[in-house]
Amino acid sequence: MDQIRLSEITGMIDGDVAVDAETIDLASRDASLFEVTPQAVIFPKNAQDIGRLVNFAARHAAAGVSLTVRSGGTDMSGGPLNNSLILDMTRHFNHIKSVTDRAATVQPGVYYRDFEAATLKHNLLLPSYPASREICTVGGMVANNSGGEKTLRYGKTAHYLQSLKAVLADGKEHTLAPLTRRELEQEMAAQTPLGRIYRSLYSLLTQHHDRLQRAKPTVSKNSAGYALWDVWNPAAETFDLTQLISGSQGTLGIVTEITFRLITPSAHRQMLVIFLPGTSRLAEVVRCVLQYQPESFESYDDHTFKIALRYLPDLLKQMKTGSLFSLAWQFLPEAGLMLRGGVPKLVLLAEFTGNDPKEVRRRTEAAQQALHAFKLQTRLTRSAREAEKFWAMRRESFNLLRHHVHHQRTAPFIDDIIILPEQLSEFLPRLDDIMDDYRITYTVAGHVGDANFHIIPLMNVERPDFATIISELSERVYDLVLAFHGSITAEHNDGIIRTPYLEKMYGKDIIRLFARVKKIFDPDNIFNPGKKVGLDWRYLKNHLIDENEE
Structure with a gap:
């Protein structure tokens, strides 16, 4: 410029x-x-x-x-x-404007950690925070429609949007909130830029309603494309643009203020830790635990486990309670497992919560008892500190990799796939077969309760076939995911890495509808161009990082 x-x-x-x-x-x-x-x-x-x-x-x-x-x-x-x-x-744009008895109004540049500290003073919580909760902002959570460890029970960020303020293509700030049919008709009657958006979008959604509903993924979470199926609800006769703006990655307008609905967190919790030697019965184990209604059901693999112990000092710094010595003492059993070569293939973390401590303990112990049939090693945590070490391994695995890998780089490109939980035992061995063809070291962590996995390969980005591997591996993994009717991104969204693959997931007709929606909101293509629509593999390839971490 x-x-x-x-x-x-x-x-x-x-x-x-x-x-x-x-x-x-x-x-x-x-x-x-x-x-x-x-x-x-x-x-x-x-x-x-x-x-x-x-x-x-x-x-x-x-x-x-x-x-x-x-x-x-x-x-x-x-x-x-x-x-x-x-x-x-x-x-x-970093101000928390208000926290009331059930909601909070905040600007998008506020870090989630600061927002949570403010809401917890009122015993309130936004439960859709991601694993990057300490370093992400609430605006990014809205842009990606993020989810995390509590999404199994509480849902993703879009579910907590009471209203938004956003600057649209006319250069004006507008308040967006759910509308009744009568309110929608009033908005559509207005001869204004916003009125035109409402008229055009309503026409598109009603004309293609059945097609859009068929295109909606059947999995519990999805951030791929535009969530057109969540805007107009004919049964309830509500029209909600916040559901479209959430997850749109700033391609339709610029969010300036957010009002979130909040929850009251449960007073008591206990974790059941499950050690699996393999994945052959994973779907059965997940189904068994889910019937006891855990609030969170997370997982990480043996590679993640080993990395966490290898870089234990950094992991301990992320834990907020106790001295480093006392925290290190907590990890002795896990260190012993590693020394004996008995590291489990998967570690599952099921956290049960409630306001009655006896009821929480009853459900946790019942889930543990039910797992006896699988002859698995399990553990009930006895304190928040003991549970925190397992949470730290799960939450900090990606950051540990990013900061400690040398002469390689963390390569998130198949990092957010989701299928149905009952498909896990069939899906994961086929995924392993694909990954083994490329002899790549990778970690797998994620939300096992809804079968959403974050696969992070470690790769030498300076190798000449780096782009080719990304292309081939993405195609093969996404073909497998879509064969199971899953989604290529549950939480992390499209950006540069997945926009070229949206047509594979949805087909040409839905992509054309996405492009029409983009044109309705952004006729000059000035809002984050190339995300969601209009980006091909050549752009992706031309902007890949070409240097490893030192």
Whole structure:
């Protein structure tokens, strides 16, 4: 971007503009495999700034000017990467505006850790937080429609959206919330840009209702494409744009404020840890445990287990209770397993919660008793500290890999697949066969209760066939997932890494509907272009990182 245009931006906003090498370099990467260098990073101060930037981008759209929002930079798909203007929300859009008895209003640049600290003072919680809870923002959670360890019971982020404020293509900030049919008709009657959006979208959704419902994945979680099937509910006669904005990765507008519904967390909890020597009976084990209604049901594999123990000092730093010595003492049984070569193939963590401690203990012990038929090693945790060590292994596995791998790189490209839990025992051996063909070391962790797995290969990105392996392996794994009627992304969304594969999942007709929706909201293609629609494999290949971690 030439100096004249940057000067124009600087003069028309209250926020800040940065073009220094350090800021540009930071904004060119996230937690994905990609690097895309922007021309400038802008820190908007208010909704008026964003409106001015939207109008500026529209005026210069023909020259390729566009806007991509960034906050925590924890995205694993390349979602916040763009070669034009990056809008960083963490500097100024970082205020918690209110926390009431059941809801909270917050700006998108607030880190989830700070948001949770504020809501817990009121004994309230947003339960859809991801494993990156310590470093992600609530805006990113909305953009990806994130989920996490509590999603099994409570659902994903979209479920907790009471309302949103967003700047749309007209450069104005709008409040979006569920509408009754009467309210929808009033909005559609308005001769305004928002009225046009409501009219066009309602027409598309009603005309293609049956086709969209058939396209909706049957698994419990999905962040692939646009959630068009969740906007218009003919039975309830409600129309809810928040369900479309959530998970859209900033491609339809720029969120400026979020009001979340919150829950009251359970007062008591206990964990049942299950050690599996193999996956042949995994589906049966999962089904057995689920009947006792755990709040969370997580897993990690033997590679994750070994990595956690290898880098135990770093893992201990992430744990918030006790001295390092006392925490290290907690890991002696696991260290003994590793030394004896008895590391389990999978470790499952089922956490049971409730407000009656006796009832929680009854369900936990009943689940353990039911597993006796499988002749598995199990353990009931006796304290929060003991449970925390297992949570730390699960939550911190990706970060441990990122920070300690040398001469390779964590390669998240098949990192968020989901099938049905009853398919696990058939699916996982076939997945292992595919992975074994490439002789790649990889970790598997995830949400075993809803059969959502995060597969993270360790790869030498400097090898000449790196891009070829990504292409071949993605095709084969996604073919397998879709043969089981699953989704290629349950939580992590599309970004650069999966947008080229959406047609494989949905077919040409649905992709055309996605493109029409993008055009309805973003006629000039200025909102995070190339995500969800309009990106092919060549772009993906051309922006792969080509350096290993040192």
